[in-house]
Amino acid sequence: MNAASAPLLAGDRVRLYLTLVPYLLERGQVTLDEAASDFGVTPREMRSMVEKLTVIGLPGDSGYWQLPQEMFDIDWDLLDEHDIIEITNDVALRRVPRFTAREAAALLAGLQMVAAVPAVADSGLVSGLIAKLSRGSADAPPDLVVAPLTVSEVQKVVSRALHEGVAVAFRYQAPDAEPTTRTVDPAQILITNGQWYLQGWCHLRKAMRTFHLDRVSDARLTDIAITHADAAVPAEFGSQTASGHVIVRLPERLVPLLGGFAHEEITHRDGKVTLRIGMADPRGIKRIAAKFGGALEVLEPAIARSATREWAASGLDLYGGPHAPDARVD
Amino acid sequence: MTRAQIPPEERLTNLVVALMATEIGLTKQQILENVSGYRQRSAAGVKMDALEKMFERDKDELRALGMPVETIGDPSDPQDLREARYRIPQADYDLPADIDFSEAELAVLRLAGSVWSSESVSSDAQAGVRKIRALGIDGDEPIIGFAPRIAVRDAAFPALQEGIERNRVIVFDYLKPGEASSTRRRVQPLALVEYEARWHLFGVDVDAAGERTFLLSRIVSDVKVTGQAFDPALRDGAADRALSGLAAVAASHSALLEVTPGTEAALRLGRRSTAAVQGMRVPYVDRHIFADELATYGPEVRVVEPDDLRESVIARLRAIVDAHSEEERA
Numbered sequence: 001m002n003a004a005s006a007p008l009l010a011g012d013r014v015r016l017y018l019t020l021v022p023y024l025l026e027r028g029q030v031t032l033d034e035a036a037s038d039f040g041v042t043p044r045e046m047r048s049m050v051e052k053l054t055v056i057g058l059p060g061d062s063g064y065w066q067l068p069q070e071m072f073d074i075d076w077d078l079l080d081e082h083d084i085i086e087i088t089n090d091v092a093l094r095r096v097p098r099f100t101a102r103e104a105a106a107l108l109a110g111l112q113m114v115a116a117v118p119a120v121a122d123s124g125l126v127s128g129l130i131a132k133l134s135r136g137s138a139d140a141p142p143d144l145v146v147a148p149l150t151v152s153e154v155q156k157v158v159s160r161a162l163h164e165g166v167a168v169a170f171r172y173q174a175p176d177a178e179p180t181t182r183t184v185d186p187a188q189i190l191i192t193n194g195q196w197y198l199q200g201w202c203h204l205r206k207a208m209r210t211f212h213l214d215r216v217s218d219a220r221l222t223d224i225a226i227t228h229a230d231a232a233v234p235a236e237f238g239s240q241t242a243s244g245h246v247i248v249r250l251p252e253r254l255v256p257l258l259g260g261f262a263h264e265e266i267t268h269r270d271g272k273v274t275l276r277i278g279m280a281d282p283r284g285i286k287r288i289a290a291k292f293g294g295a296l297e298v299l300e301p302a303i304a305r306s307a308t309r310e311w312a313a314s315g316l317d318l319y320g321g322p323h324a325p326d327a328r329v330d
Numbered sequence: 331m332t333r334a335q336i337p338p339e340e341r342l343t344n345l346v347v348a349l350m351a352t353e354i355g356l357t358k359q360q361i362l363e364n365v366s367g368y369r370q371r372s373a374a375g376v377k378m379d380a381l382e383k384m385f386e387r388d389k390d391e392l393r394a395l396g397m398p399v400e401t402i403g404d405p406s407d408p409q410d411l412r413e414a415r416y417r418i419p420q421a422d423y424d425l426p427a428d429i430d431f432s433e434a435e436l437a438v439l440r441l442a443g444s445v446w447s448s449e450s451v452s453s454d455a456q457a458g459v460r461k462i463r464a465l466g467i468d469g470d471e472p473i474i475g476f477a478p479r480i481a482v483r484d485a486a487f488p489a490l491q492e493g494i495e496r497n498r499v500i501v502f503d504y505l506k507p508g509e510a511s512s513t514r515r516r517v518q519p520l521a522l523v524e525y526e527a528r529w530h531l532f533g534v535d536v537d538a539a540g541e542r543t544f545l546l547s548r549i550v551s552d553v554k555v556t557g558q559a560f561d562p563a564l565r566d567g568a569a570d571r572a573l574s575g576l577a578a579v580a581a582s583h584s585a586l587l588e589v590t591p592g593t594e595a596a597l598r599l600g601r602r603s604t605a606a607v608q609g610m611r612v613p614y615v616d617r618h619i620f621a622d623e624l625a626t627y628g629p630e631v632r633v634v635e636p637d638d639l640r641e642s643v644i645a646r647l648r649a650i651v652d653a654h655s656e657e658e659r660a
Contacts, residue, residue, distance in 0.1 A: 290626040
């Protein structure tokens with residue numbers, strides 16, 4: 001569930017009540033912990049919200065106090081002694097409200113993103129869900145659209161291996177390395193920035209590894225059952241525990257462009273930050289650095305700095321001097 | 331029983347209950363005298379106009395939460411709100427009874443709701459999923475093995491969404507690459523579109539009087555939502571127009587590239603290319619973004635044409651060499 005850290009605003013609490021009441025009525029009795037986790041709040045916060053539910057009720061009439069049957073009530077003993085929530089008198093809010101426009105939009109765009117996931121595509125449920133979300137929305141949801149991804153043959157084979165619980169074998173061409181043949185127990189397929197990555201247990205390296213599927217070819221299913229699927233999936237690219245590291249400096253506003261690379265801040269001055277990035281071979285920074293067109297400077301180690309310079313310089317050499325003739329095809 | 335401080339969520343929730351319990355609607359007077367939260371303040375001698383202002387704010391807040399608060403005015407003079415009645419029609423509030431979700435559909439929506447990294451969009455998606463669970467659906471077979479992620483780290487996102495949802499003109503500073511300073515743009519926002527892993531705002535540039543597509547990453551100021559409204563009909567089909575516009579740009583811009591076989595560039599660019607006499611042709615949407623990518627391939631790729639793309643790549647490579655040529659400054 002999502003983090004329960006941010007404090008709830010009044011509006012959030014109102015929104016929570018409107019869904020909490022039908023949720024509780026539908027289930028009868030729910031433990032405090034379960035309800036808290038389902039609503040992304042702490043058990044303490046959930047207890048306080050449920051207790052305050054008992055001051056909600058129908059309006060009084062012309063100066064008379066509300067009668068008990070006009071107010072929500074809960075089983076106090078059950079809550080105090082067993083941490084279980086049960087509504088014993090309900091006066092309104094029995095039905096689930098419509099989706100707000102933003103709720104529908106967030107789910108609709110998410111749906112378009114996951115429509116390419118084979119398990120979802122095969123289910124045939126997406127178009128029906130789009131219609132239901134649109135019709136169940138209070139107002140027309142804002143258009144929030146993710147362009148459809150096309151699924152390649154390699155992506156399909158890897159997805160099938162994951163689904164069938166068998167290892168997948170393929171040729172892997174890592175940058176600046178000889179191609180290798182790998183056999184991998186698939187654990188997870190990560191799809192981010194339009195790129196697919198397979199995360200799994202590599203039989204060759206005997207460790208969890210992340211493979212960019214663009215670099216995979218000749219993928220084949222094996223008949224080897226998965227044995228290492230439980231190992232922890234790496235959370236980020238690069239690694240804090242890598243044998244080497246690189247120190248770079250770049251404008252603070254460009255840090256998000258580093259994407260998933262794990263990094264650690266060293267200093268921060270005048271809008272520029274100096275970062276340490278874990279990297280097994282520090283020379284590998286040359287490709288990442290080049291994306292910044294000179295705005296990111298590789299400081300250490302010296303081999304990483306010179307590798308970055310040589311990489312760009314040899315690229316520049318392809319264009320010769322300013323007067324070199326340029327062959328063209330029309 | 332004196333309860334000087336009744337928290338706003340309690341007053342707001344009581345207001346929702348009261349507005350839903352009435353068929354004919356409640357007058358402002360009835361609400362201020364009877365609904366818990368106003369009633370106590372009224373009895374404690376808080377001035378009527380202060381309470382009325384509070385009610386106006388509460389009404390706006392409920393509408394912002396998607397509550398269909400209806401105002402029933404004097405039929406002979408709809409502008410006269412002195413005797414207006416307020417209510418929330420149950421039929422507009424409830425999720426329509428004929429919309430039902432299967433366990434398999436819930437599993438797909440949970441995956442769809444898990445893709446957001448931005449906290450505000452993610453909590454909208456989770457709130458939507460919670461409403462479905464409150465219907466009593468508990469699909470316990472999650473779709474495992476896939477982790478699709480939409481990275482919305484662009485800080486502008488929530489304000490843009492608000493502008494679209496409320497049909498309000500937004501204002502922001504936009505920095506085009508190669509220009510020394512940003513320009514202020516006034517835009518009728520129509521849709522947010524993710525294309526090739528980047529978020530774009532599609533809308534009508536008010537000063538240019540035409541539809542434009544903006545990259546979120548180039549918005550360099552806060553986004554301000556103004557009070558100036560526009561016709562929501564402009565939003566009809568906007569996402570489709572935006573997507574086909576981007577696809578048309580990609581179809582009309584392509585680069586002729588010479589790529590060293592067997593390299594990272596060959597793998598990554600090869601997926602998007604068509605063969606040409608001299609190397610390969612790769613379509614692209616934005617010259618600056620494509621030049622950033624091409625620079626990362628260093629000597630693995632040479633741009634034959636177009637000229638402006640080639641010059642952009644050369645400028646980047648030269649800047650990288652310059653940034654790394656002097657000895658490292660500690």
